[in-house]
Amino acid sequence: MRKPNLTDVSIFAAVVEAGGFRAAAQKRGLSASSLSDCMRRLESDLGVRLLNRTTRSVTPTAAGERLLERLRPALQEIDAAFNDLDDDAQRPVGTLKLNVPVPVARFLLPDLLARFLRLYPGISVEVVMDNTFVDVNAGGYDAGVRYEESLAKDMIAVPIGPRRQRFVAAAAPRYLAERGTPTHPEELPGHDLLGHRFESGKVGVFEFHRDGRVVRIPPQGQLLTSSHDLKIRSAINGLGIVYTFEDFLREPLSDGRLVPILEDWWQAFDGPFLYYHGRRHMPSPLRAFVDFLRAEGQIAESSGVFGAVS
Template sequence: MRRPDLSDVALFAAVVEAGGFRAAADRRGVAPSSLSDRIRRLERDLDLRLLHRTTRSVTPTEAGMRLLERLRPALAEIESAFDDLGDDTRRPVGTLRLNVPVPTARFVLPGLVPPFLARYPGVRVEVAMDNTHIDVLAAGYDAGVRYEESLARDMIAVPIGPRRQRFVAAAARAYLDRHGTPQHPRDLADHRLIGHRFESGKLAVWELECEGTALRVAPQGPLLTSSQDLEVGAAIAGTGIIYTFEEYLRAALDDGRLQPVLEPWWQSFEGPYLYYTDRRHVPAPLRAFVEFLREQADA
């Protein structure tokens, strides 16, 4: 085994994180063919196959995944060191990689990322949407966004977005005219409920609360999907009752396409947090973003 070129090692990590040669080449500003040649050279030097290549996908082999898991912390520290060279706390440079739930990407980040990028033109933000509880730091992200019950105790957590949110239940007037309006969660057993399934395969159970009483309902009905847009569209069309983040339904509630249902039982909960590990060298773009969030909270 020959000692590999460290730049080839960094390119290998870039290919895996981008999910393919073309996407990684675009990010790095090199030709895909050149990138492919560099990875083959790395494999020859290590005498190991690191990537499974097909016409549709590029995925790491078992050996490639083991190597990447060992490399990520070191590569992150190297990138952080270069970021710090351009950081005088006023002009950070580098990439901020975030892993966030879909509702955060859709309803929270649009009000934060554009003004943040306008203030710090040397920063690039990459956002991946993921509703599963993965180890985002081990996956190569600088920070993630999750709710308090999903946060590890050894993480630094910074509030992001609204501090109180609600799940709300609603249905179209046409549906309620046909099936009646439930007055208590136990009435939902006689209704058509629109269900949500997480990417992990787990069914989202409805949690309803009123005056200290909490009830859980496993939705049974004609539609079960992982698409919030499909769920909302079906509810507006009169397919059944929906129970989800208020942000998804607010416009339809305001213009009358949906009617509120079981309003005293809507669950209220604390808003999301940006979280990251307490390490010695926090990347300059992440440090700037945290300060930006704190400024927004104080405004």
């Protein structure tokens, strides 16, 4: 086995992450044929086939997947080192890759990123929505956003967004007129509850809190879905009771399409955190984003919107 060229190694990672030669070539400003030549040379140097190529897709072989898993942290460190050479504290450059849950992408990031990107025109942001916890390094991300119960102890966590959030229960006026308005969570088993199935296959439980007491009700009804939009539209159409993030229901509650119920029992919880692995050379876009969140937290702390950032 000959020692491989580092450029060929980085192109291998780029092709896998982009899902093909054409997409990777566009990102790199090269031709697809030149990338294909690099991959053939790398496979020849290593004596191992790294990619499965078809007319429709390019995917890593088992050997390629194992190699890429080991290479990603090293390639990220190399990128960070070169970014630090071109960068200064005032003008960070590069791409910030984030993995975030759907509610964060829909309700928190749009305004937050608008402010951040105006401050740093040399930075671009790539956001992938995913409700399951991921290893950000293994997935090729700079950082993720999750809630505290999902964070590993070896992660660095920085508060992002409102520090307290709630689940809100609601139903359409039509549904409540026909089925009655529950006044206690223990009355819910007699109602149609619109259930949510997570990517893991687990079905969410309606969990209510008051004065130290917790009541958990498994959803039972005619609809079980992984789509927040379908669940909310179904509630508006009178199919049952929905229990979800307050932000999802803010508009239909304000215009009367949904009516809040069991308000004294709504579950409150800590807001989300940006999390990442501590590394000696933090990529400059991530460093800028963390500094930005610290500044946002210090500015908003006095108004009670953010908690202190440590």
